[in-house]
Amino acid sequence: xxxxxxxxxxxxxxxxxxxxxxxxxxxxxxxxxxxxxxxxxxxxxxxxxxxxxxxxxxxxxxxxxxxxxxxxxxxxxxxxxxxxxxxxxxxxxxxxxxxxxxxxxxxxxxxxxxxxxxxxxxxxxxxxxxxxxxxxxxxxxxxxxxxxxxxxxxxxxxxxxxxxxxxxxxxxxxxxxxxxxxxxxxxxxxxxxxxxxxxxxxxxxxxxxxxxxxxxxxxxxxxxxxxxxxxxxxxxxxxxxxxxxxxxxxxxxxxxxxxxxxxxxxxxxxxxxxxxxxxxxxxxxxxxxxxxxxxxxxxxxxxxxxxxxxxxxxxxxxxxxxxxxxxxxxxxxxxxxxxxxxxx
Amino acid sequence: xxxxxxxxxxxxxxxxxxxxxxxxxxxxxxxxxxxxxxxxxxxxxxxxxxxxxxxxxxxxxxxxxxxxxxxxxxxxxxxxxxxxxxxxxxxxxxxxxxxxxxxxxxxxxxxxxxxxxxxxxxxxxxxxxxxxxxxxxxxxxxxxxxxxxxxxxxxxxxxxxxxxxxxxxxxxxxxxxxxxxxxxxxxxxxxxxxxxxxxxxxxxxxxxxxxxxxxxxxxxxxxxxxxxxxxxxxxxxxxxxxxxxxxxxxxxxxxxxxxxxxxxxxxxxxxxxxxxxxxxxxxxxxxxxxxxxxxxxxxxxxxxxxxxxxxxxxxxxxxxxxxxxxxxxxxxxxxxxxxxxxxx
Numbered sequence: 001x002x003x004x005x006x007x008x009x010x011x012x013x014x015x016x017x018x019x020x021x022x023x024x025x026x027x028x029x030x031x032x033x034x035x036x037x038x039x040x041x042x043x044x045x046x047x048x049x050x051x052x053x054x055x056x057x058x059x060x061x062x063x064x065x066x067x068x069x070x071x072x073x074x075x076x077x078x079x080x081x082x083x084x085x086x087x088x089x090x091x092x093x094x095x096x097x098x099x100x101x102x103x104x105x106x107x108x109x110x111x112x113x114x115x116x117x118x119x120x121x122x123x124x125x126x127x128x129x130x131x132x133x134x135x136x137x138x139x140x141x142x143x144x145x146x147x148x149x150x151x152x153x154x155x156x157x158x159x160x161x162x163x164x165x166x167x168x169x170x171x172x173x174x175x176x177x178x179x180x181x182x183x184x185x186x187x188x189x190x191x192x193x194x195x196x197x198x199x200x201x202x203x204x205x206x207x208x209x210x211x212x213x214x215x216x217x218x219x220x221x222x223x224x225x226x227x228x229x230x231x232x233x234x235x236x237x238x239x240x241x242x243x244x245x246x247x248x249x250x251x252x253x254x255x256x257x258x259x260x261x262x263x264x265x266x267x268x269x270x271x272x273x274x275x276x277x278x279x280x281x282x283x284x285x286x287x288x289x290x291x292x293x294x295x296x297x298x299x300x301x302x303x304x305x306x307x308x309x310x311x312x313x314x315x316x317x318x319x320x321x322x323x324x325x326x327x328x329x330x331x332x333x334x335x336x337x338x339x340x341x342x343x344x
Numbered sequence: 345x346x347x348x349x350x351x352x353x354x355x356x357x358x359x360x361x362x363x364x365x366x367x368x369x370x371x372x373x374x375x376x377x378x379x380x381x382x383x384x385x386x387x388x389x390x391x392x393x394x395x396x397x398x399x400x401x402x403x404x405x406x407x408x409x410x411x412x413x414x415x416x417x418x419x420x421x422x423x424x425x426x427x428x429x430x431x432x433x434x435x436x437x438x439x440x441x442x443x444x445x446x447x448x449x450x451x452x453x454x455x456x457x458x459x460x461x462x463x464x465x466x467x468x469x470x471x472x473x474x475x476x477x478x479x480x481x482x483x484x485x486x487x488x489x490x491x492x493x494x495x496x497x498x499x500x501x502x503x504x505x506x507x508x509x510x511x512x513x514x515x516x517x518x519x520x521x522x523x524x525x526x527x528x529x530x531x532x533x534x535x536x537x538x539x540x541x542x543x544x545x546x547x548x549x550x551x552x553x554x555x556x557x558x559x560x561x562x563x564x565x566x567x568x569x570x571x572x573x574x575x576x577x578x579x580x581x582x583x584x585x586x587x588x589x590x591x592x593x594x595x596x597x598x599x600x601x602x603x604x605x606x607x608x609x610x611x612x613x614x615x616x617x618x619x620x621x622x623x624x625x626x627x628x629x630x631x632x633x634x635x636x637x638x639x640x641x642x643x644x645x646x647x648x649x650x651x652x653x654x655x656x657x658x659x660x661x662x663x664x665x666x667x668x669x670x671x672x673x674x675x676x677x678x679x680x681x682x683x684x685x686x687x688x
């Protein structure tokens with residue numbers, strides 16, 4: 001039986017990124033992998049491994065593939081007389097951005113009883129909404145940068161000194177994000193961000209802040225952590241650079257940090273991960289400023305699952321702990337007792 | 345065309361309650377309603393209005409109904425040569441508890457493009473997890489009772505004086521909830537709550553605290569609010585009483601409160617509702633203690649949609665504002681530009 005199925009594409013601004021991410025992961029996890037593409041119309045297609053090239057999707061050639069339907073237990077292909085289940089052990093949710101990371105895909109896979117690597121609903125909602133990430137991190141005693149939330153019906157002002165960074169509340173991948181150095185730029189930054197969300201998050205922008213990325217997951221034997229990377233300096237990641245980032249399978253700029261900071265970062269990761277991110281390979285993006293650690297972002301579906309940060313990635317996806325849904329007994333106890341009382 | 349479809353049943357401890365709730369709502373919203381039942385195996389069935397009786401489900405007779413599948417655009421019934429879409433305008437998500445209120449059903453309906461009344465993913469996750477409700481309410485400047493969160497791997501103690509109330513972190517309907525007056529009872533209360541969730545929430549228990557329920561929704565013309573009810577006194581709702589509560593269509597004990605408190609409660613409701621509960625008819629359960637208002641619970645799928653609290657319920661479900669998903673353009677801009685650069 002095939003070990004893994006990669007689910008990619010999806011309806012989000014990261015649709016293309018997800019394709020690139022899947023092509024990259026194909027090289028890393030190798031043989032016996034099934035590829036299932038979710039297109040712009042939210043239809044699922046079974047893609048042959050040999051066709052896993054970006055142009056196959058941009059040219060619509062994927063439409064010749066078999067369409068799949070979701071039913072209890074898995075994805076099914078219709079044949080002339082029956083429906084045939086697509087066989088695999090574990091699905092990898094590699095849909096980045098909106099429906100892949102906001103809980104929609106998680107819900108689908110949970111509901112239809114498909115085993116998968118990826119965030120569950122709670123972790124998705126908490127990490128996808130940047131305000132919820134802040135509230136959640138603070139409740140776990142992890143520091144966050146100051147912030148303000150503005151709705152598109154609010155007065156266009158913030159109480160921080162410039163420069164500030166303006167982000168749509170809910171997108172990933174730096175889309176719609178800008179740095180504003182004065183009021184005019186702030187106004188424009190709001191216009192841009194409101195294109196993507198009716199709510200924005202504003203933070204003071206600190207030039208030269210240190211950034212560190214740490215990926216990890218809970219396995220049956222405890223946590224596995226990646227190297228810690230200090231991403232190459234640029235004042236801000238733009239979408240093109242981020243795009244390249246999703247196709248990475250090597251070239252890590254290992255952070256030169258003290259053992260103490262490394263351990264502190266790993267302990268912070270655990271506090272954030274524990275109890276809502278089980279089942280996912282998560283990349284936490286931390287900041288360090290004036291000797292203090294801040295969480296910036298929790299990525300529950302990082303580009304190509306941050307494989308390039310691990311030297312034992314295949315172990316991670318084989319050993320990851322996948323939470324099971326609790327069994328809920330449905331027994332009609334109350335209806336039966338009421339009917340009994342009525343003499344029925 | 346049928347106006348509404350009621351989706352009920354579902355995999356949760358409130359499965360039976362949802363059946364009772366749907367039968368009640370049938371009487372309230374009347375003609376031209378479609379009934380779709382989700383059974384313990386998460387299969388969907390089209391139920392004839394005349395069969396909407398509790399024993400029809402507890403006796404498994406519903407299994408003779410047509411099975412439905414979820415596909416883009418709606419629920420479909422298989423006929424000999426084709427698949428036929430079940431026609432209705434708006435679905436009412438009336439699945440109480442777990443999958444109905446934790447975001448799973450919302451995700452399904454969003455993904456398959458079905459218009460519905462009910463909470464979206466964010467509102468679901470925030471209201472279903474009692475700790476997230478607290479964090480969220482505090483961020484909106486709404487008071488909450490003190491609380492502590494305990495995991496089943498933690499030391500079994502809390503820092504409040506007895507009596508305390510112990511609740512599973514994620515269930516609704518008072519299931520698994522107990523009041524503990526001493527250490528021994530506390531230990532037993534934890535045993536009970538951990539049966540339902542690996543995390544529990546503990547609060548001081550205040551006997552004689554005032555409770556008020558207010559339901560409402562955003563419509564195209566602003567908010568519609570229900571009467572405010574002071575639920576009949578009992579030290580705590582047990583499951584049997586709650587069960588009856590879900591079949592209510594009348595008999596409201598209107599709260600005798602000042603106009604000021606009413607307005608303050610409505611304003612608090614708006615702060616909680618705004619931006620994550622749009623699309624749902626929500627019932628907020630408030631406490632008043634020492635002249636201070638606290639939010640206790642946000643119910644985004646209240647029993648029979650709290651119809652009994654409104655004197656214009658049919659207006660509410662007709663006029664409710666239903667948020668639309670933003671259109672995400674999928675254009676293959678990056679893949680095309682990279683292929684162009686490569687001369688493809």
